[in-house]
Amino acid sequence: MRGGKCVSNLVAGAAIILAIVGATVCLENLSLTQVEKQKLEQLKQAISSINFPIHRMKEELNLVRYLRARRWDVPGAKDMLLQTVKWWKDNNMDEIHTEDWSSVAKEYPINTDGVDRNGQPVFVFSIGDWDLRRAALQGKLDLAIRHFIKGFDEVHVKSIEYNKSGKSNGTQWNFISNLDKLSRQQHLCIPCLRFYTGIMLMFESHYPGSTEKIFVINAPSIFSVILTLVQPILSPETYKALQILGTNKEQWGPILFSHIAKDQLPESVGGSRT
Incomplete structure (x- = not known):
């Protein structure tokens, strides 16, 4: 274990x-192999129609991290991103920094x-x-x-x-x-x-x-x-x-x-x- x-x-x-x-x-290692660059381009195409709640979710650095988390499996990375989009909306993350946290x-x-x-x-x-x-x-x-x-x-x-x-x-x-x-x-x-x-x-x-x-x-x-x-x-x-x-x-x-x-x-x- x-x-x-x-x-x-x-x-x-x-x-x-x-x-x-x-x-x-x-x-953080930001260098990519040729194969990894191809995977990144494939993921960009796969998510092109997704309405992301914030811009940083579709930035290259974030996409690379999701690909690495799914061992460069493009469908897996896309699914992980979709789950994050759902989580963001379900938890009203757009409001989290403007809520009253004083107490x-x-x-x-x-x-x-x-x-x-x-x-x-x-x-x-x-x-x-x-x-x-x-x-x-x-x-x-x-x-x-x-x-x-x-x-x-x-x-x-x-x-x-x-x-x-x-x-x-x-x-x-x-x-x-x-x-x-x-x-x-x-x-x-x-x-x-x-x-x-x-x-x-x-x-x-x-x-x-x-x-x-x-x-x-x-x-x-x-x-x-x-x-x-x-x-x-x-x-x-x-x-x-x-x-x-x-x-x-x-x-x-x-x-x-x-x-x-x-x-x-x-x-x-x-x-x-x-």
């Missing part, structure tokens, strides 16, 4: 359990202000700030998931805008999940588990190939519950981006800060940005 070794190592102790790429620059943002905080050393945006999420059990009991879990989706889309849009304006050398974004204070009671209750599967299904289905690196820091042994739950959902590309780090800041700090400067990160993950 994919990720099985990761789970057993993490249960054995809080340590670095996935291979660490380190400080090497690993921007929700205090209860379920996220940070999308920083950038990595290549100028790519960073999404920071600290699980200790979110009481998922209370959200589930109060019937707010779907709202919490929607707020999380808003954050994903926000950094996704930033990654496109930063690249087009020359602010970024890359085309992707980064995700940091801080698991400090991860609690069985507040974060691993049975109703809570839908949060993790919901956001990962959304990510893999509608934002394929969009992250350069995913850092999971302060990962305790009970993180294996979440990893086991979501591992069937994760694509090989997501596994490649994933770096799961233990609870020792002296170990995860140099790895994280080599990729993202401290002044671009909030204090919750060892940064100095306020």
